[in-house]
Amino acid sequence: MHKRGKQSFILPQMPVITTWASVAGKKESEGPLAHCFDVTSQDTYFGQKTWELAEQQMQKTALETLLQKAGLRKDQLGLVFSGDLLNQCISSSFTLRNAGIPHLGLYGACSTMAESLLLGSMAVGGGFSDRVVAMTSSHFAASERQYRFPLDYGGQRPPTAQWTVTGSGAALLCSAGKGPRIEGCTIGTVTDLGIPDANNMGAAMAPAAYATIRAHFEDFSTSADAFDQIITGDLGQVGKEMLLELARRDGISLGGKLTDCGTMVFDMDTQDVHAGGSGCGCSAITLCGYFLDKLHRGKLKRILFCGTGALLSPTSTQQGLPIPGVCHAVVIRGRED
């Protein structure tokens, strides 16, 4: 039995992330991580007619880049776990249309990169599949018009609002090979402290992030000391501060190890993104563009990657419901030769 504690499991045969790929949009390619991405585009439509098709094009490009880097053909992949923010996850489904690759669709909102890595680890670590891809995407303009307003409307954004990242990330998990390895995972619970403001996702997700980090520490009898960094997906500046405060109140130290992809992917001073980046693509391109490389080159030894998701829909918000959050955590170890 590989179960640990109430919410976690270990991977005795650690799946190896042998290859990873990232695709980023214009604004992301002008930010602090510009040099990290495999593919960037100055055309936010990615050569397509609609924002939704642009997002599919990004995911296709991420998958193709991954295959190219790995030297594999599509038919050599065993399984893809993917999902996205668009209604009915069309970016993910249409990306794999007639590709002949077994596919299991996920919905974890912005936690999808972590959720897909977690399930990919189960599939590879349990011997149920080999060469599993974990993948996701988001697109600023497609998200804005679905969740809030079309861009043409020119809606004002409050200071707590975040900027959905235009990007896609993909990681290849194998049972053998060289690269960062997944050691264990903690599955999140749906946590809701009653935040109803769809322009303050960080606050809605922070309690879930805290619950999962605390559960991880308990399940593995560990602490922040065991990690070089604890990395949340897209809490942004507001959510990050709330997470620190929640931990402080319980006397749990995050030991100065906390960083958030939403505060890394854009320049918070100059890029006018208010509280920071968000969206499935936020943690995906930060992990697949920046962190996996650091782990691979030995610059980081062990991280806790915590994907955070706000489980709202425009309908639930319009019907007056609050915004539940979820957070899944994955322990990734650096390459050991």
Added chain:
Amino acid sequence: MHKRGKQSFILPQMPVITTWASVAGKKESEGPLAHCFDVTSQDTYFGQKTWELAEQQMQKTALETLLQKAGLRKDQLGLVFSGDLLNQCISSSFTLRNAGIPHLGLYGACSTMAESLLLGSMAVGGGFSDRVVAMTSSHFAASERQYRFPLDYGGQRPPTAQWTVTGSGAALLCSAGKGPRIEGCTIGTVTDLGIPDANNMGAAMAPAAYATIRAHFEDFSTSADAFDQIITGDLGQVGKEMLLELARRDGISLGGKLTDCGTMVFDMDTQDVHAGGSGCGCSAITLCGYFLDKLHRGKLKRILFCGTGALLSPTSTQQGLPIPGVCHAVVIRGRED
């Protein structure tokens, strides 16, 4: 390694479906399976103010009924895999709000019952979790107003249209116990033959169902002879006939074993459902209301349960894209004492 062939895996430690529960709406409780369901309601709102809240209430009731039948508390569950048709899968997320149960959200459209059983099998069979719930739901009125028109509009339905089932099903997978067991699974690929008609889902899903059944036969070197029944989720009458035709053209016999939950859940002659039932709830309540009981009582020995999903969204349809389908298959064996 438990992988078999290109798309399948076996479960050397077969997860046992020890308990199952079903909740059904008014129309479903007037159909041929009326006597099979644990809970039925003559109030399509299930005591709530909106159709969306009604769907959450159904999932909550399915989970509570499952726990009651199993004699378990919420905190004794290891993990819930669930998803639904509503945008951002709010029925599933809100059902588990502050329940403290680890949750992994899925999007597989109407294939979700099979997808959640498949992933539950990996989690239990691989030793990553115990007491895993596979769960899903759909609601006719919530689906109609999201995918097509609000009911008040009185839109006409063509003969190929299907009727979304109002219902929720849940199954508990354990590493030990008595009940039907999951022997192996086949993961579907996203298959698209170019059907663009959102009122003909059966035709859109039939090619995916055929692809998965054929892959299952190939991966396990087996045939229809090995099963008492091959059960598709919600192809309806039109899709079922197309699946038979696709198999016939390739010289693959389904040996008179094919049945479809969409043609079972309603009386096709008297209930005015046109081509049959559909929705995540269709295969969920038919499996968790009817088939698992038959397997448990030894009336069926071995079935291939094939969840079918149409991966469209109103946006993809409005943008002129066709409707891809997916189908995941699970081999379930009857109880052996």
